Each structure stands twice: as C-alpha cells, then as structure tokens.
Amino acid sequence: MLFRIVFISLLLLMLAACSQDPPGVTLESGSYSVRISSDPDPLEVGERAQFTLQVRDRENAAVGDCNVRLLQTMPGMEMSTDDVYVVLTPTGSGRYQGTSHEFHMGGDWVLEFELACGGEEARTLTLERHLEWPE
Numbered sequence: 001m002l003f004r005i006v007f008i009s010l011l012l013l014m015l016a017a018c019s020q021d022p023p024g025v026t027l028e029s030g031s032y033s034v035r036i037s038s039d040p041d042p043l044e045v046g047e048r049a050q051f052t053l054q055v056r057d058r059e060n061a062a063v064g065d066c067n068v069r070l071l072q073t074m075p076g077m078e079m080s081t082d083d084v085y086v087v088l089t090p091t092g093s094g095r096y097q098g099t100s101h102e103f104h105m106g107g108d109w110v111l112e113f114e115l116a117c118g119g120e121e122a123r124t125l126t127l128e129r130h131l132e133w134p135e
Contacts (some may be wrong), residue, residue, distance in 0.1 A: 011027065020109060024052075027125045031058050034125055045106045045131050053096045053113065062094025066117040072100055073110050106133035120135070 024037030035054040055063040068088040088098035116122035
C-alpha cells in the first residue's frame with residue numbers, strides 16, 4: 001500500500017513538472033502568440049545568448065512561415081551593432097533560433113524581435129532587460 005502511495009505521488013509530481021511552461025515570456029501580437037526564451041536566462045554581461053521563439057496562431061497551431069530577426073540596443077549608448085539585425089533560423093514546428101551579439105556591458109537593454117508571417121506586414125515585439133555587472 002505504501003508503495004502505491006509513493007508511486008502515485010511521484011507520478012503526479014512528474015506530470016506537474018511536465019505541464020509547466022518552459023522558461024521565457026509569452027507576448028501577443030495580432031493573431032500570434034510568441035514565446036521567447038534565451039540561453040542563458042537571465043542574460044549575462046560579456047556573453048551572447050541563444051534566443052528561441054515559438055510562434056503560434058489563435059488556434060494554438062505552430063506558425064512556420066515567418067521571417068524573424070532581432071535587433072538589440074542599449075538606449076543612450078552607441079554600439080557598433082545598433083543597426084545590425086540577427087536573423088533567426090526556422091527549426092521546425094513554429095520555432096526560430098538565433099544567437100545575439102555580445103552583451104558588452106551591464107545596464108538596460110532593448111530587444112526588438114521583428115516578425116513577418118504569411119506575407120503580412122512585419123510587427124515588432126519588444127523586451128526590455130536589465131543586466132547586472134558581474135561582481
């Protein structure tokens with residue numbers, strides 16, 4: 001009897017862990033839901049980040065016909081990469097991945113993801129992140 005209780009408890013814990021959303025943030029834009037995650041998370045000074053976007057439509061179906069690119073800037077600071085977009089590559093099932101430029105310094109960063117799907121006009125999703133200087 002004790003074995004059954006332990007087994008059922010472990011099974012419930014595993015199911016709960018599997019049902020949680022992966023790390024990241026979900027933004028809505030028109031008829032799309034976009035889940036944005038990064039590795040590392042949180043972002044780190046002196047590092048590049050691998051970004052993954054999962055694009056879904058209103059019916060929660062994966063959207064695989066998008067052009068996605070990233071522009072990262074630091075307001076108030078001129079960077080050589082201020083006008084250089086990073087193109088994210090489709091990896092299937094509505095996922096797009098790409099590696100950012102290096103985050104050169106701590107402070108406030110703006111990440112603009114430009115998304116153009118199915119021949120529609122491009123729309124921009126914006127994330128603001130504050131990076132702490134390493135100690």
